[in-house]
Amino acid sequence: MGxxxxxxxxxxxxxxGRQEMYLAQKPAALxxxxxxxxxxxxxxxxxxxxxxxxxxRIKQLCDEKTTPRNRDEEEISGYRDVLNxxxxxYKYIPLTPNYILQLHEMLYHYSGRCIGGRFKNVQNYISEPRADGTSFVRFTPLQPYETPDAIATICESYSKTIDDGVIDPLLLIPIFINDFLCIHPFNDGNGRMSRLLITLLLYRSGYVVGRYVSLEAKIxxxxxxxxxVLQTASTRWHEEDNDFVPFIKYLLGTILSAYRDFEDRIQLVGEKLPAVELVRRATQKKVGKFTKSELMELCPSIKKASVENSLKKLVDNGEITRHSSGKNTFYTRNG
Structure with missing residues (x-):
């Protein structure tokens, strides 16, 4: 592996190890x-x-304070339910084909499409767009008739290797996810299911950082x-001669970045300080340009209006500089 x-x-x-210490010390802030x-x-x-x-609308749907208005919101609501x-x-959801099918069915619970909880019944292709607007087939997944056995095989192989305890789950998880995506077992929802399965498998192996810092947002x-990296890791997959390492590195780097963010956020969330001081400390963790949204991620304990007011005070004090306007607004630290 290198x-x-x-x-x-x-x-x-x-x-x-450090996160487990924080989880014990600051449960309310979490x-x-x-x-x-x-x-x-x-x-x-x-x-x-x-x-x-x-x-x-995303916030309202996640809080279950509204109902889906269209197909996109139906699928967003389904994702919310699977994630919850x-x-x-997670402790009671083993990695088996039946549970994967149940989670996929939940993903399409609000949709009128009758594809949830069923493996694909038509051949699918992974295509890539060209600059001229056309597209070409980058990868051809397994055929529908091959899919159920292939999913059963990778689930059994993963579970047996985990039980053997010889190989670290952090190496096994990206290999399983890459195999899952190369099989592409569903007519639709393969990408979203793969990211939900990353979360599930990490949780089951004790890596719960995704509950506090969004891995999907980083991806x-x-x-x-x-x-x-997925393209690289799928090359020669059918010949069982593909290179998993690029995807392993990518996913491990994403997980590590989330853990670093967790430590930054938990330190700020746990402090009982005025809003402006929390925002000031958040800006001090930023290098180069940063946005209001990025500071709100670091300061989830205070409301949007408080972050905005604090930014204005820091600008007026000369501690930071505001650039551009509207959706393009960003800030930089002075000195």
Missing amino acids: SEVLSLVAQIHEFK ERLIETAEVQSTEASNKIEGIVTTRA TIHKS ERNKNAYYD
Whole structure:
């Protein structure tokens, strides 16, 4: 695997140990992080697939204070339900084909499409767009008749290897997810299911950082790199001669970044300080440009209006500088 992969695994183990200490010390503060991460995960994982609605509607749907208005919101609501189920019951959801089908059925619970909880019945293809607007087939997954046995095989192999306890789950999880995506077992929802399964398998192995910092949001911000490493890791998959390492490195780097963010956020959330001081400390953790949204992630214990007022005070004090306007607004620290 190489020294880089081993270093990533070792660092994640270290952060995991410290996170367990924080979980014991600051349980009340964690609820605010959970709420923020749930909204971000639901929004980002669907956004990767082009399924979108406004941030306000996402929040209302996640809080279950409204009902879906269209197909996108139906699928967003389904994702919310699967994510919540994993959060609450991951210990009781073993990795089997039947449970994967049940989670997929839940994903389409609000949809009128009759594809939830069923493996694909038509051949699917992973296509890539060209600059001229046309597309080409980058990868041909397994055929429908091969799919049930293939999913059963990778589930059994993963579970047996986990039980053997020889190989670290952090290495096994990306290998399983890459195999899952190469099989592409469903007519629709493969990408979203793969990200939900990442969360499930990490939780079952004790890596619960995704509950407090959205892994999906990190993937969405780096989705070009995400697609690039998946393409590399799928090359020669049918010949059983593919290279998993690029995807392993990518996923481990994403998990490590989430653990680092968790430590930043829990330190701020746990402090009982005036809003302006919390925002000031959040800005001090930023390098280069930063936005109001990024500060709100670091300060989930205070409301949007308080963050806005605090930013204005810091600008007026000369501690930070505001650039541009409207949706393009960003800030930089002075000195």
